């Protein structure tokens with residue numbers, strides 16, 4: 001199958017592309033290499049994927065006329081591109097354009113120019129609101145511009161499924177971590193602090209925040225399990241995450257234990273849009289996708305630490321600095 005992965009140079013998109021390629025699909029990808037975080041990390045992800053023979057187009061979904069850039073024989077789309085996070089550096093315009101306008105353009109392109117077998121929207125638990133422990137029937141009450149615009153993006157795609165324009169589903173992901181995690185996310189920052197003796201910015205009250213931290217392997221297992229189950233998934237919104245729950249403090253303790261160090265905390269005022277709790281209810285994913293996340297927190301964080309250390313060793317080697 002010919003599969004398009006949007007946001008292919010990012011954290012989740014790059015892992016997904018790699019897995020789909022290993023499953024012998026013809027994978028192509030697009031990314032605008034946005035400067036939300038260090039672009040060299042995205043270039044490195046793209047370089048690895050290029051090395052596997054995956055073709056990547058530098059393309060911004062906010063621009064119309066995608067038919068001038070993209071092939072028209074695509075069977076499947078996994079839409080990962082987005083303005084993620086709740087950083088104060090991201091403007092409302094960033095969320096509006098990269099989440100809503102970009103998704104609208106992609107849907108328009110798919111509707112007009114493709115005979116699509118299926119469209120998978122990568123959604124988020126952030127659409128639910130502040131205290132999240134619910135199934136997919138729960139009314140969405142987002143508390144951030146990220147959550148609001150991702151909800152709109154999801155509805156754009158699902159409306160195309162409802163209208164019979166193309167079959168689609170949306171997967172609502174919960175706190176993903178692991179190798180290549182975005183540098184603005186918690187485990188990336190904690191590992192960086194532990195290695196470089198920096199202090200970790202702890203937003204007021206966030207020590208007690210609870211999250212279903214889900215390792216990237218479990219997330220990718222869930223995403224690719226849609227293939228072959230298109231008929232049952234069409235029109236569905238499905239939560240994807242581990243049903244285990246951990247506090248931020250447990251996350252900090254895990255990195256400290258595995259790296260045998262104490263991380264200094266730098267107390268900051270509470271962040272607007274930060275959710276109190278996100279615990280995944282995955283009965284639907286278990287039923288429709290036979291989804292069984294299996295990576296425990298220590299095992300998952302260990303994988304991420306090993307990846308960061310090997311990346312640092314490669315950098316030092318390239319600079320001819322002995323490790």
Ligand SMILES: NC(=O)c1ccc[n+]([C@@H]2O[C@H](COP(=O)([O-])OP(=O)(O)OC[C@H]3O[C@@H](n4cnc5c(N)ncnc54)[C@H](O)[C@@H]3O)[C@@H](O)[C@H]2O)c1
Nearest residue numbers: 007010011012031032033034060061081082124173175176
């Ligand atoms: N990481 C998580 O914990 C998490 C949790 C829930 C949902 N998600 C969703 O997963 C998806 C991927 O997130 P991620 O953490 O990998 O983020 P990421 O920033 O690493 O990846 C997103 C990629 O999309 C690209 N992009 C952004 N705007 C674009 C545009 N207009 N045109 C083309 N490319 C564009 C970026 O350059 C980036 O490479 C997003 O849709 C996000 O909302 C992530």
